[in-house]
Amino acid sequence: MKISNRTLALIASFLLIGALVYYFSDIVAYTLIAWVLSMIGKPLMNFYMRYIRIWKFRIGTNMAAVLTLLTFFVVVGLLIWIFLPPIIEQVNNLAGVDYHAIAKALEDPLHNLEDELHSLGIIDPTDSLAKMLESTFSDWFEPAKIGVIFKDIIAAAGNILVGMAAVVFITFFFLREQGLFVNFLVALMPEEYSEQVRKAIDDSATLLSRYFRGLLLQMLSIATFVSIALTLLGVKNALLIGFFAAFLNIIPYIGPVIGALFGVVFTISSGLDLDFYTQLQPLIIKVLVVFAGAQALDNYVLQPYIFSASVLAHPLEIFIVVLMGAKVNGILGMVLAIPAYTVLRAVARAFLSEFNIVKHLTERMEKVGDKVEGES
DSSP states (O other): OOOOHHHHHHHHHHHHHHHHHHHTHHHHHHHHHHHHHHHHHHHHHHHHHHHOEETTEEOOHHHHHHHHHHHHHHHHHHHHHHHHHHHHHHHHHHHTOOHHHHHHHTHHHHHHHHHHHHHHTSSOTTOOHHHHHHHHHHHHTOHHHHHHHHHHHHHTHHHHHHHHHHHHHHHHHHHHSTTHHHHHHHHHSOGGGHHHHHHHHHHHHHHHHHHHHHHHHHHHHHHHHHHHHHHHTTOTTHHHHHHHHHHHTTSTTTHHHHHHHHHHHHHHHTOTTSOIIIIIHHHHHHHHHHHHHHHHHIIIIIHIIIIIIIIOOOHHHHHHHHHHHHHHHHHHHHHHHHHHHHHHHHHHHHHOTTSHHHHHHTHHHHHTHHHHHHHO
């Protein structure tokens, strides 16, 4: 089978991009993060350039980019100011908790659950559920290990600062020159494919912008719902639990379960002096009910909006892609699976539209193609 020169040039270009990604993975990561931030900040840029004036003159792209970056810093600073102190306090509480006291407080319900698990053959008859939980929690939140974690964070602070500085610097230029990233990628490909490259990038940028806006709306909705509901029900650390619920909800499918477990752990660690059956158990039930409500809100309202209206993919596609991401790289793979799949579909639509499988996977994009291109 004879391969044309155009095909060889296209393959060589993809190999070049792959080599750059492999050998300069850190720089590529900084660039991609900056690109995402520039997409998120584009509406802010447009707002500042349209409505902010100095005397009679509207501000230019440089000042708008600076104001957009400052807005990012203010938002991050507010989040740190609101949530970091209670997080540190809760970590200190967990590090100093008497886990034997937790096991003692839960002794009766654990015995009942243990008997059920023994009868079902889930755990060995010689195992004690209370000792297993006590050992697990003491391993997770052992003070010495927490100290090691903070030391590792401090040791990595230099690399983190360098990475943040690089991302901020690159984001500034991506904001100021909206086509800079696109032009660079187009330059890596043969000239005859420039139109397809631009189409793939435009579609990716539009869909990813919609996805990330929807994701931010999802996190804000979950945090607000959980925090307000738990506050009204008299649960301590409601705002902190709501923050963790929203943050962990980024992980598809299993994130809400982990968030609920965090909520239960925080509730138990804050109420060791309470009687289990009359006081602590009702609080735990309230936490679980609120998380069940948040999960229903997410499944039936938020996710259909985000995945159907922004990514334009069937829910079964999303589920399979998330499972594949988990297989490739665990939780990080699950988080990145949907954005990566969105980009791959846009690239396939631009370069491989003659294949039936590509037509089938991108038919929703084709139906709203004019709308997507209009938003890019």
